[in-house]
Amino acid sequence: MPATILIAEDDPRQAEIVRRYLRSAGYDPVVVGDGRAAIDTVRRNPPDLLVLDLMLPRVDGRDVCRVLRVDHDLPILMLTARSSADDRVAGLELGADDYLTKPYDPRELVARVRALLRRSTPRPPSDDVLRVGGLAVDRGGHTVSLDGADVPCTRGEFTVLAAMAAEPGRVFTRRQLLDRLSTLDRNATDRGIDMHVMNLRRKIGPAYLRTVHGVGYKLVAG
Template structure:
């Protein structure tokens, strides 16, 4: 599965290592070293995936991710030297699809790249719109509507809604939902599902603090219900 990947990393040596690994895996890769150049390249060339370092000059990775999510649903794999959970989750709240903390091995990064691209290319199956209450999930068009209004979702958020819309009222564990998103098994990874759900509630619920469709099943996980029309 070949893709065009943008690497935004201010460490030139590390960026060159990533470029070589990506090209050895059959991908086309472009390297930039600051946030403004990253935005320019995404707008001009529309990559399938951005490998985005947080600490960059001119515009940091968090700001780049925030801007990208107003313009694009490109996959974002964030690289960060920050190990505090709050810092890691901030990237996910801004719309990153996955993250790696430094130091990391290039092989681990390549495994993440393959998983994200495979998820994005995975056949959505039947293309009929799935309706759950006021929600509509269209796998063919990769669109979500709430009450007839289109909702912008990141790839990870869409994957969660699409999986749950297939089986309304079924309870999904966080681990099961991870299989539909990144499929990765890391410490704290299940917390990322909580962040995606929190972001989805902000988008689809009239009152995110009192959700009626995307519900928590305490001690188990989450389920999607028709709620109130």
């Protein structure tokens, strides 16, 4: 479904221009002409983003922003004819996410709306994050966490753990794990693998890292 953009603008001509540009960009724009209507609309049916004129009748844009920030975290793009640095800072401190001064190019407004929505949309889980029970191995960020708590790992430990996390339940021989380490340490040995596993077991717990006697190691969901 297209994102809903609420436009709070009391100038009918400006509101119509913004509405048409946002509609052409694939959004679902809704227009209100005063601050009280903006607050009521957000509370009744929260939009994905609010384009908020600073100078509105009934309730001005500053107060609209202040009121909505109490219990709403939708992105707010503030519009104003005031271009001083103090005005911009004041708008941002009230909770606006971006600030555009009049006159503006409607294409720039659409670009800023798009950027704000992109930043506010939760990212889907990355394929780089491997999860085994409460253990999360982020190959892109090169981090490990257990039940949300960071687990510091050396590069060698991380390489061994990431290899096993990619195929939980599979038994890895020392030779297979050495192959994974070869890009980091050409002189790695079976004893080095055992040390990495021992350190990892101490950090994430023995329930996750199991020894298969006579074969190697495997990672399971705790």
